[in-house]
Amino acid sequence: MKKVAFITLGCKVNQYETNAMTQQFLQKEYEIIEPTEKADIYIINTCTVTNMSDRKSRQMLRRAKEKNKQAIVVACGCYVQVAKEEVEKIEEIDLIIGNNEKKEIVDIIEKYIKEHKKNEKIEDVMTQKQYVELGEITYTDKTRAVIKVQDGCDRFCSYCIIPYARGRVRSRNPKIVIEEIEKIAKQGIQEVVITGIHIASYGKDFKENYRLIDLLEQINKIDGIKRIRLGSIEPLLITEEFLTRLSKLEKICHQFHLSLQSGCNETLERMNRRYTIEQFKEIVQNLRKTYEDVILTTDIIVGFPQESDQEFEKTYQFLKEIKFYKMHIFKYSPRHGTKAAQMKRQINSETKDKRSQKLIKLSNKNQKEYHEKYIGKEVEVLFEEEKNGYYQGHTKNYILSIIKSDENLENKMLKAKCIKAENDHILLEMSKCNKNVTNA
Helix, strand or coil: CCEEEEEECCCHHHHHHHHHHHHHHHHCCCEEECCCCCCCEEEEEECCCCHHHHHHHHHHHHHHHHHCCCCEEEEEEHHHHHCHHHHHCCCCCCEEECHHHHHHHHHHHHHHHHHCCCEEECCCHHHCCCCCCCCCCCCCCCCEEEEEEEECCCCCCCCCCHHHHHCCCEECCHHHHHHHHHHHHHCCCCEEEEEECCHHHCCCCCCCCCCHHHHHHHHCCCCCCCEEEECCECHHHCCHHHHHHHCCCCCECCEEEECCECCCHHHHHHHCCCCCHHHHHHHHHHHHHHCCCCEEEEEEEECCCCCCHHHHHHHHHHHHHHCCCEEEEEECCCCCCCCHHHCCCCCCHHHHHHHHHHHHHHHHHHHHHHHHCCCCCEEEEEEEEEECCEEEEEECCCCEEEEECCCCCCCCEEEEEEEEECCCCEEEEECCCCCCCCCC
């Protein structure tokens, strides 16, 4: 029995696809082990969203061979898809497989073992018209399951390489999505995270008028599922009609990751983002009117080409006004093959570092202040795992919550009172109605 280890970099879509590839190997009676162990086959599911992602992908590919010189090292995923020539130069790699080939990864590897010759198989993702299923998924997480509902992106933001790595929008058959979620509900999993490369585009490639909100309404009816969480969404998805229908779904989590990228209209235009800060602000106001306890998070790029001090200051002031719960700050890095990489007046590293630190400080301040508002209040938490006698989980609006307990709280949804606010979490004590649990 050959041993296989996976190393997964990047987004939840990659996590989902690693899960699917894992099942393919298990069905052929391979043994799946941790990547820290000595394996016969190492599969690195790469990411290319930033230059740092590329670098980390290369590091993981080289390190795999160090664990076992006789092992087969397989590179697959987005970095492989867009940087084939770079990947080919990494001597430690035996096989190169594109995103479309993940569905047949076992057959490709077995053919390599039989023929003993270095090989690559990468189709042009831009020609892919239909969503490709990767096989049956078995979920091992007891509390939460990531559900991929679409692939590809048609937006072509000027800084982003992902459309070239993932291709055009392809939406997954809603019947298959529903069947998959019904299966995991029977396993006792209570929360699903709806993800994709650009989930706001879900359904646009269907002939019939069926979009993301229609799918969410169906998922909301599935017995056993208590929470539906949305992955990163395009702000313009939140129309009046969408929000009106969404607000009627009691299982929707009151946490939304709205990818802003900049708080300056001039910068947004150069990024080819298709909204203004005025539109974004109205969307935020509508969400906060609809959900009293809503938490909003976002992504911000600092040091985008031609971003002046005045433009950055506009972004900073806008972020202070919106007051996100948390901001993921990225320093712009040029991606070969994108329009932004060709723009004049690229920003130096020192300026990017300075701007990044200013926004990180603001984000940390916001998060701590949000947490302090919960002191003395009761929250409902879905507990996920235990660490050193403390159980941790998340509220419906995705605040990390920790409590001390002698009882096993895994996959239990319980109410507890917040007694202390930390920078990245809140500390709880159990409500009196839950007498089996000790206080923090």
